[in-house]
Amino acid sequence: MGIANVEAVNQLKQLDVELEEILTSFDSNYAWNYGTVKEGLRDLYEKAKREQWNGTEQLAWDTDVDPERGILPDFANPLVGYAPYEKLNDREKNRVRHGQISLQLSQFLHGEQGALIVASQLVGAVPWIDAKYYASTQTMDEARHVEVFGRYLREKLEWQWPVNDDLKELLDATITDSRWDFKYLGMQIVIEGLAMAAFGNLYQISTEPLLKDLIHYVMRDESRHVAFGVMSLKGYYTDMSEAELREREDFLIYSCELMRNRLVGDQIATAMGWNRDEVKELVLNSAIGKAFRSSLFKRVVPNLKKLGLLTPRVREAFARLDILQFEDADPEAEDRALGLA
Numbered sequence: 418m419g420i421a422n423v424e425a426v427n428q429l430k431q432l433d434v435e436l437e438e439i440l441t442s443f444d445s446n447y448a449w450n451y452g453t454v455k456e457g458l459r460d461l462y463e464k465a466k467r468e469q470w471n472g473t474e475q476l477a478w479d480t481d482v483d484p485e486r487g488i489l490p491d492f493a494n495p496l497v498g499y500a501p502y503e504k505l506n507d508r509e510k511n512r513v514r515h516g517q518i519s520l521q522l523s524q525f526l527h528g529e530q531g532a533l534i535v536a537s538q539l540v541g542a543v544p545w546i547d548a549k550y551y552a553s554t555q556t557m558d559e560a561r562h563v564e565v566f567g568r569y570l571r572e573k574l575e576w577q578w579p580v581n582d583d584l585k586e587l588l589d590a591t592i593t594d595s596r597w598d599f600k601y602l603g604m605q606i607v608i609e610g611l612a613m614a615a616f617g618n619l620y621q622i623s624t625e626p627l628l629k630d631l632i633h634y635v636m637r638d639e640s641r642h643v644a645f646g647v648m649s650l651k652g653y654y655t656d657m658s659e660a661e662l663r664e665r666e667d668f669l670i671y672s673c674e675l676m677r678n679r680l681v682g683d684q685i686a687t688a689m690g691w692n693r694d695e696v697k698e699l700v701l702n703s704a705i706g707k708a709f710r711s712s713l714f715k716r717v718v719p720n721l722k723k724l725g726l727l728t729p730r731v732r733e734a735f736a737r738l739d740i741l742q743f744e745d746a747d748p749e750a751e752d753r754a755l756g757l758a
Contacts, residue, residue, distance in 0.1 A: 443595040445541035448549060457648045458547035465554035465641055470634055472565040480627035482573040485511035488518050488625045495682065495703035501691050516685055519570060521619070523578035526566040528608060531588035532642075533559035535604040542597035543649065551645050558638040565631050573627070578684060583675045590672070598653060599668060605646025606724075607672045610717040613639050613748075617755060618709060633756070640757045643748070647720050654725050662728070669726060670734040673717065677710055677738055714740040716748045 453459045482488075494514065496502040502513065536559050539552035570577045580588075591603030613636060620632045654662060678701070686696035700706045718735060721727050722744050727735075735741040 441593050443542050446544045448546040451546050453547055455545050455547055458551055462550045468637060472561055476631055477627055484574045485515045488623055490622055493622055493705055495700045495706045499699055519574045519576035520578045520684055522570055524581050524584055527580040529559055529562040529566060532604055533563055534592050535600050539600055548649055555642055562635050587672050587675050601646045601650050605642055606720055607717055609639055609642045611676055611713045613716050614713045637757050640752050647723055650724050666728055666730050669731055711739060715743040715746045718743040719746045
């Protein structure tokens with residue numbers, strides 16, 4: 418076999434490693450009514466068209482970024498005080514901080530690819546033409562998000578982590594479910610709602626200008642995506658049968674439990690050769706860890722309340738997760754405070 422053929426075979430083998438195939442099946446809908454039947458969706462579509470942006474041209478990719486310092490402040494590190502971490506020298510600690518930010522952004526990247534797949538599914542699945550219009554703009558948004566997070570990780574951090582197991586589980590559940598409203602619940606309401614909170618937290622504490630600009634652009638899009646889910650599902654669950662509603666309750670409880678206990682340091686622990694359970698316990702019980710995980714739901718819970726899905730059963734589960742206090746939060750006010758509205 419010639420050298421060129423050997424290289425081609427090796428490239429195909431690498432593609433096999435980098436690809437994962439999952440079986441999906443869902444109903445697609447033609448919408449022969451081309452008028453507006455869902456209030457607010459046409460305006461949201463117009464806003465999406467106005468706010469398209471080009472990450473190649475509008476972000477300052479020539480910014481010098483030091484991945485081991487100047488991205489996250491020390492107070493945001495839950496490992497401070499942990500004996501194995503404190504034994505490290507300054508260079509090793511900087512390497513851990515590099516790993517932490519690259520891990521977080523890697524999960525953003527993987528979540529955005531999941532959102533890209535779901536948005537493309539919604540174009541076919543949703544039953545109104547305005548929703549199809551908007552889902553098509555979201556598909557473009559998500560492609561752009563994958564592009565810019567991927568480029569930042571590749572060019573500035575030079576370190577990409579595999580997808581977190583819990584995030585992958587919820588992405589798979591959302592992508593493979595055949596019901597269009599589950600795709601909205603899993604992606605627009607839960608995953609996108611969590612992402613908005615995580616993006617907002619990172620935007621406020623990071624001092625790295627390129628990353629701050631990148632996140633702000635992404636958040637402008639994500640704010641619309643969450644609104645898309647709320648508008649589309651409003652009133653859908655009002656007359657739903659008890660059995661069908663229970664399936665939605667089960668999904669929401671499962672997805673929120675899954676998401677609350679991710680990003681707990683286990684991947685960092687493995688990379689450093691530390692005890693995974695020990696690090697997980699440390700992160701879960703740290704002040705910064707508790708505050709971060711709890712605040713992730715300050716958009717999800719009030720939006721579920723708007724949809725009538727904060728049922729007694731869901732409320733009980735959310736009380737156990739200590740996230741029920743966000744039921745009267747105002748995501749729109751937070752968007753305005755961050756300059757997103």
